[in-house]
Amino acid sequence: MHVVRVLIVEDDPIIAQDIAACLEDVGYEVSALAHSPTAALKELSLNPPDIVLLDINLGMGMDGIQLAEEINNKYGLPFVFLTSYADRATLQRAKHTQPMGYVVKPFDEKGLYSTLEIALFNHAKRQAATHAFQDFEHLNTRLPAKLTPRELELLKGIYEGMDNQQLAGMFFVSLNTIKTHVKSIFAKLDVASRPQAIAKVRTLLSE
């Protein structure tokens, strides 16, 4: 567990410093201060942080909300708005970017820290939920007959849509071997076809 690295996007250098001091007080590392959207984008690609703190008003060009959309589309990082804009129109625009938090200036240290902690944790959880790949082992907890490690790997492949040939090529084993494993997987999942197996995996993983 490394130190949390925060990118601060705030056009006013004095406020940015103020925020940075606050964050370092509570044990975060400030990866950079970006005073413009372009600087922010550069930082995001060269020195990606764990979370982004975004002002909405950034002077010229792109504003914080457009920047937030970029972060969603390109980087998938969590971000929190920290702004004095709290009018309805702005909020309506901002919420569509699905920020992990929204702090209104003037901010206080406790409130900022709380929001960031929640944001980081929720984002981590969300990532774990959507990237439920390695959770395939989790399947074994809800199955009467447990799948062997090899079978789990193959099941991932099946889940991704691969056919037997592709699986054989990927694992450098014979086609017959794949067939044997697949048969065993079907028996343990109590299904009779790939689509059924996929559906079963889906339900077992989601509930």
Place this chain on the structure above:
Amino acid sequence: MHVVRVLIVEDDPIIAQDIAACLEDVGYEVSALAHSPTAALKELSLNPPDIVLLDINLGMGMDGIQLAEEINNKYGLPFVFLTSYADRATLQRAKHTQPMGYVVKPFDEKGLYSTLEIALFNHAKRQAATHAFQDFEHLNTRLPAKLTPRELELLKGIYEGMDNQQLAGMFFVSLNTIKTHVKSIFAKLDVASRPQAIAKVRTLLSE
């Protein structure tokens, strides 16, 4: 789109009233004021709100964090902590309940409103993402060749693991008809097998 109904869980009646006044100012409806965990649970089952505003310190018995776990397990409603507790230990406990927000007292109206708006919107989005079943029509927005209504129905069936016979039986049409439709679906999805189609649907729906 009805008025947002908020349940306030706060042991101090004066503060509760204060919060209620704030919320009504910004156009929310207060479904109830709960001054104890038991009152809160009762309200949740009898008169469920759209979102819950939770204090952590509730005097005797269950505290706000335990209450939050109950809300997660039994009701699946979004909630926001509104508390003066901002120490690390409490925050660590609280974040595991995955609150949609965390506001530190003393609160200000704008901050509370912003947080609630974000919380409601994100929760709605999350719900939509997990319950992405009938959103199959949504596929057409990201496909070069659009699927016809019939094809969408069949694709649902395929997604659930049904084979051609089952589909034919379910839709009271000939097996050959099903085959024709399925061929067309595959062409439009640019895939060559059921598992591939399912994988494609999964990625298209999730991103």
Place this chain on the structure above:
DNA sequence: GGCCGCCTCACCCCGGGGGGTGATATTGCT
């Protein structure tokens, strides 16, 4: 009326998927 998209159905072909059976090597546990 003519065109087009959708739904319906038919026939052929074949390759891969899925079921059955059996075998061997390796590992680890007892």
Place this chain on the structure above:
DNA sequence: AGCAATATCACCCCCCGGGGTGAGGCGGCC
């Protein structure tokens, strides 16, 4: 050493899934 589980491979059969082609009915649109 003996046993069980795992991973590997082989051969059989059969049927369903998927590709190609063609065609008729039906509703909306120009």
